[in-house]
Amino acid sequence: MNEKKKLTLKDIGKELGISVSTVSRALKEHPDIAQETIKLVKEYAESHNYVPNLLAVNFRKNRTFNIGLIVPELVHHFFSTVISGAISEANKQGYNLMVSQSNDILKDEVLASRAMLNSSVDGLLISISNETHEGKHIMEFLEEGKPVVQFDKITDELPTPKVIVDDFNGAYGAVNHLITEGFTKIAHIRGRRDVKNASERCEGYKKALEDAGLEQQGYWVKVCVKISEQEGYDFTKELMEGENPPNAIFCITDLVALGSMRYLKENNYNIPKDIGIIGFSNWMLSKVISPRLSSVEQHGFQMGVESTKLLLEMIKNHDVESNQTVELKTELIVRESSQLSQL
Structure with a gap:
């Protein structure tokens, strides 16, 4: 190892095949660390002229708070x-x-x-x-x-x-509520495929439809990139102007749902008589817009x-x-x- 470079906890851990946390605790002689490990770490640190970072090693006395x-x-x-x-x-x-x-x-x-x-x-x-x-x-x-x-x-x-939050069950409950209310053709404006919570919500949506024996159409699922109001507007336009429009939409967030509602109002759809809408996150706006938006509270x-x-x-x-x-x-x-x- 190049001795001109300041030795770090990471360097010691890499050389000895142990975690950074174990190195840190060994240097402090933490009771949870085996004496052999403490001896190994201290000997290596001393032989390689390790200079401790006070903020990292003397954690208790040198916190920045x-x-x-x-x-x-x-x-x-x-x-x-x-x-x-x-x-x-x-x-x-x-x-x-x-x-x-x-x-x-x-x-x-x-x-x-x-x-x-x-x-x-x-x-x-x-x-x-x-x-x-x-x-x-x-x-x-x-x-x-x-x-x-x-x-x-x-x-x-x-x-x-x-x-x-329990994204899967939150989404499942939202879609199951739409089904209970009598909606049978339910679309989903979802989040990005590579984002974990968006995928969990989409899986909850699909499972609720599957358990109810309702049809699932691939073109009823639209994928947002920016998770924006405009995407909600544009995707709702696509859904409603398609050959087989849905009669309810579950949106990834309330912001997307607001865009969806804006399109529907501009085009004289009655919410919820013609189409039901439900969001996710329970924004303050969802309580004051007309009609007020059903949503999933994330706490x-x-x-x-x-x-x-x-x-x-x-x-x-x-x-x-x-x-x-x-x-x-x-x-x-x-x-x-x-x-x-x-x-």
């Missing part, structure tokens, strides 16, 4: 509620929250995460961009002994804890609280190896846009 949070969009209703929950819990435990957004672009997420790392945050909360898959830039936190918790939009490629504030609790517990325990998944239950909020039975 700042944690980072990166979301795709700051102005998104769901993410704003997550941020509120995270701030509430962080402040309660004496921490500050540094917030940034990725704009759902990998390049911007990399820049934001490295800015957080350079600011010496004690850990990171992140909802990954649509373009993030492997997340090497996120692994840099773990390599520095800093824990990471993923929430909402996640990748299984990263060995970190995850806080998610964003609770997600922010639970994600922050988990991260701060990991910081307290010097833990970067936890890989648990916390799943929050969704709640179907039924309003006029899907209630044929109330006509």
Whole structure:
């Protein structure tokens, strides 16, 4: 190894075939680490002139009491509620929250995460961009002994804890509600195929139709890229002007559902008499538009609280190896846009 380069925990772990967390704990003589491992790590560190990073090695006394949070969009209703929950819990435990957004672009997420790392945050909360898959830039936190918790939009490629909602059953319940209300030709404007929560919602949609014995048409499933209101408008136009239009649409988010409703209103469709609409995320707007939009509540504030609790517990325990998944239950909020039975 080139001795001119500053030796890191990652370097030691790679040479000895052990994790960064084990190296860190061995240097602190943590009681959970075997004496042989402690001796091995310390001897290697000493013989290679390892100079400890005070923030990483003396974790307890040198915390910055700042944690980072990166979301795709700051102005998104769901993410704003997550941020509120995270701030509430962080402040309660004496921490500050540094917030940034990725704009759902990998390049911007990399820049934001490295800015957080350079600011010496004690850990990171992140909802990954649509373009993030492997997340090497996120692994840099773990390599520095800093824990990471993923929430909402996640990748299984990263060995970190995850806080998610039950997207499959949330979608299943939404579509089953439409079926119970008498809708039989149900379309789905879904999210990107390479995004985990979008795929879970689509699977829930398909399973509800299958269990009810209803027809499934490939052309009734439209795939968003930007998850935008305009995509909701454009895809609803395609669906309704096709040869076999649906009589209900389940949308990946409320924002997409708003675009769908805008097209339907402009073209004199009665909601829900002619076509039912249901969204996902329960935005504030869904309660005030006419007709009010049925939606699936994701409990964003609770997600922010639970994600922050988990991260701060990991910081307290010097833990970067936890890989648990916390799943929050969704709640179907039924309003006029899907209630044929109330006509």
